[in-house]
Amino acid sequence: MDEPRYRVIFAAVCGFSLNLLYAAYNGILAVQGRSLWFAVMCAYYAILSTMRFSAVLCGRKGDGGASVKTELFITKFSGVLLVVLSAVLTGVIYISLSQNIAAKYNKIIMITIAVYTFGKFTAAVIRAVKQHHDPSPLFAAIRGIGYVETAVSVLTLQRSMLASFGTMSGTKAHVLNTAAGAAVCLFVLVLGIAMLMKKERVNDYGKI
Numbered sequence: 619m620d621e622p623r624y625r626v627i628f629a630a631v632c633g634f635s636l637n638l639l640y641a642a643y644n645g646i647l648a649v650q651g652r653s654l655w656f657a658v659m660c661a662y663y664a665i666l667s668t669m670r671f672s673a674v675l676c677g678r679k680g681d682g683g684a685s686v687k688t689e690l691f692i693t694k695f696s697g698v699l700l701v702v703l704s705a706v707l708t709g710v711i712y713i714s715l716s717q718n719i720a721a722k723y724n725k726i727i728m729i730t731i732a733v734y735t736f737g738k739f740t741a742a743v744i745r746a747v748k749q750h751h752d753p754s755p756l757f758a759a760i761r762g763i764g765y766v767e768t769a770v771s772v773l774t775l776q777r778s779m780l781a782s783f784g785t786m787s788g789t790k791a792h793v794l795n796t797a798a799g800a801a802v803c804l805f806v807l808v809l810g811i812a813m814l815m816k817k818e819r820v821n822d823y824g825k826i
Contacts, residue, residue, distance in 0.1 A: 630670050637667035658709045665703045669696045673760050689755040693816050696759040700810025704803050711799035722781045735775045742768045773802045
């Protein structure tokens with residue numbers, strides 16, 4: 619755990635476990651209630667867990683010396699899944715807006731969720747700064763997964779805060795949620811495309 623690479627892999631394992639549990643939980647609810655909402659949420663967490671699982675496998679292979687090609691493949695694979703995830707998120711946001719789905723919490727719980735979400739955001743920024751010059755494609759893929767999860771958490775926080783405390787009119791809240799949702803989906807799509815275009819950087823990495 620003193621080595622940065624293994625700390626990153628360990629964090630990916632923890633994230634994979636949580637994502638897999640959420641995917642199973644939403645999948646069970648989708649089957650029991652025949653709910654499209656829970657089915658789409660299951661797909662969202664399943665894609666996140668798949669990306670993290672592939673990164674963990676690559677990290678374990680790194681014990682024996684994972685090649686640049688292997689890390690590049692994982693990065694491109696994650697990029698494809700992020701493009702798919704942007705479509706899934708579009709479905710999630712559309713359903714939540716059309717059915718007005720937003721969790722409401724009391725003040726204490728809402729503050730706790732806000733602190734946790736901004737903690738994730740701060741951690742993502744710190745990782746981005748610390749690993750900015752790290753040429754590893756695997757680290758780039760893991761960071762990308764974290765960025766996506768953080769962006770979705772911020773979007774969920776915004777919707778919950780508007781539902782719990784918002785004094786904004788229904789129309790204005792709908793416009794704000796739509797704009798924020800579109801921004802998150804676009805961010806995920808652009809990030810996925812960026813991962814798919816990692817070839818030149820990885821070639822540079824291979825020369826180091």
